Amino acid sequence: MVPLSWYLALSAVLFTIGVAGVLIQRNAIVLFMCIELMLNSVNLTLVAFSRFLGDVTGQLFVFIVMVVAAAEAAVGLAIIIALFRTRETLNVDEADLLKL
């Protein structure tokens, strides 16, 4: 059996890559993908703890995280489409005003 700390380390690395992506990227869609990456890495932590503690609660939590991620992706992409219609750009630096 692979030790628990390996899974936690991988999850931490993936989460940190997601954070770095949010800082590096300026494209709104890629920012959303980085957030999905962070959610995924946390899911890995939850599943690993669920396995090592023998408790199914962690996996139910992962299920709910997935639902939230799906809702977030749908609403977020709708906002991105609306943003692109009004401003013709996806760069988050350009979208810094509430009015047009």
Add this chain to the structure above:
Amino acid sequence: MEQFAQIQVSHLFFLAFASLAVVAAFNVILQRNPIYSAIGLIVVMCSLAGLFLTLAAEFIAAIQIIVYAGAIMVLFVFVIMLLNVREEDAKADRQKYLKFLAVPLFLALIAEVMAVLKTIGNPAASETVPGAVETVAEGMFTTYLLPFEATSVLILMAIVGSMLLARRESKEETDEIEEALTVANQPTPIVEESSEEEVHA
């Protein structure tokens, strides 16, 4: 001896999926074209599904593929293709300093987590193996029924909200809004007109 060989194989599986996930995650954040980022994220999700299988979480691995790689990423790819995004140009990069901030922060966070991981040690895996569909369903429909039902309300709100946000306003509606705005800007004569109309009616 057989036990030893088994351990080696599971370690190899972990290392293969983990390295694939990390390389693909770097691919997500370093590509300039969003469609390549999306493909990298799909690879990350599939390799995480493989890791869930090594943790005996079959149900989660299945919905990871179906919901994440299947549904959410299709949505992403669809939006990328719909908007026909050009590759971003370098001059638009106004906050260059963030890149120099990102790399040290990245390394610091990694070092911090590794230091914490050294202190926790390695607990032995539990004898009971959760993850079969029966155990997940039992928890979902008994102890955690309320959160499960709450997710359905959340999804309904997301459906209505995204339709409202992404719909294109028709010409009539835009005219109505403009009319309402002009009415709001000249209050006095409009009020007199409307009262006259009421008298006529």
